[in-house]
Amino acid sequence: SAVISQKPSRDICQRGTSLTIQCQVDSQVTMMFWYRQQPGQSLTLIATANQGSEATYESGFVIDKFPISRPNLTFSTLTVSNMSPEDSSIYLCSVTGQPQRGIYEQYFGPGTRLTVT
Amino acid sequence: QKEVEQDPGPLSVPEGAIVSLNCTYSNSAFQYFMWYRQYSRKGPELLMYTYSSGNKEDGRFTAQVDKSSKYISLFIRDSQPSDSATYLCAMRAGSYQLTFGKGTKLSVIP
Numbered sequence: 001s002a003v004i005s006q007k008p009s010r011d012i013c014q015r016g017t018s019l020t021i022q023c024q025v026d027s028q029v030t031m032m033f034w035y036r037q038q039p040g041q042s043l044t045l046i047a048t049a050n051q052g053s054e055a056t057y058e059s060g061f062v063i064d065k066f067p068i069s070r071p072n073l074t075f076s077t078l079t080v081s082n083m084s085p086e087d088s089s090i091y092l093c094s095v096t097g098q099p100q101r102g103i104y105e106q107y108f109g110p111g112t113r114l115t116v117t
Numbered sequence: 118q119k120e121v122e123q124d125p126g127p128l129s130v131p132e133g134a135i136v137s138l139n140c141t142y143s144n145s146a147f148q149y150f151m152w153y154r155q156y157s158r159k160g161p162e163l164l165m166y167t168y169s170s171g172n173k174e175d176g177r178f179t180a181q182v183d184k185s186s187k188y189i190s191l192f193i194r195d196s197q198p199s200d201s202a203t204y205l206c207a208m209r210a211g212s213y214q215l216t217f218g219k220g221t222k223l224s225v226i227p
Binding site: 001004031033040041042043044045048092096104105106107108109110111113 | 121125151153158159160161162163166205207213214215216217218219220
């Protein structure tokens with residue numbers, strides 16, 4: 001499985017500011033995703049980070065609020081813009097590598113715990 | 118009705134007990150079923166992966182899928198305190214997108 005690291009691991013930010021979260025993978029991966037995990041809620045997919053093109057956002061998430069970059073096959077960033085307390089959450093990077101026995105397994109990074117005051 | 122329902126618990130069992138964790142779902146297109154384990158302040162860790170109906174065993178863990186009932190289960194035998202974590206079920210159809218349950222928090226008491 002791929003080894004995924006995220007920076008920062010946690011942060012406390014003031015409302016109205018922006019935070020950029022980095023995701024680094026130790027090997028080239030096919031797909032990279034960004035998820036949000038709010039207390040008591042299911043993991044929710046924010047977007048798929050596409051290498052060399054604009055990210056694909058899920059319903060309820062927009063590029064102006066969550067701009068994403070993916071300059072290569074091992075790195076991606078997620079920015080949480082103009083933050084409000086409702087953005088307080090854990091943000092998780094996830095990747096899918098080459099299929100194993102025809103199955104694409106999906107792995108998660110350690111997460112970034114964000115608190116907005 | 119949510120696509121995936123999972124009892125959030127918390128579930129507390131004595132060490133050595135057999136644990137049963139379950140999810141129900143409504144989307145008949147789901148074909149791939151996963152269980153993730155998430156320790157406190159860590160990312161989810163892929164535990165088991167099953168395609169379509171049937172059973173899969175890996176050590177003390179057994180995953181079951183019953184597509185006719187839209188019901189999946191994870192059994193943990195001889196549970197250990199180190200199994201204390203939140204267990205997330207996840208599933209997908211043919212695409213990459215996973216749909217998760219809310220997770221069940223398990224505590225195994227020594």
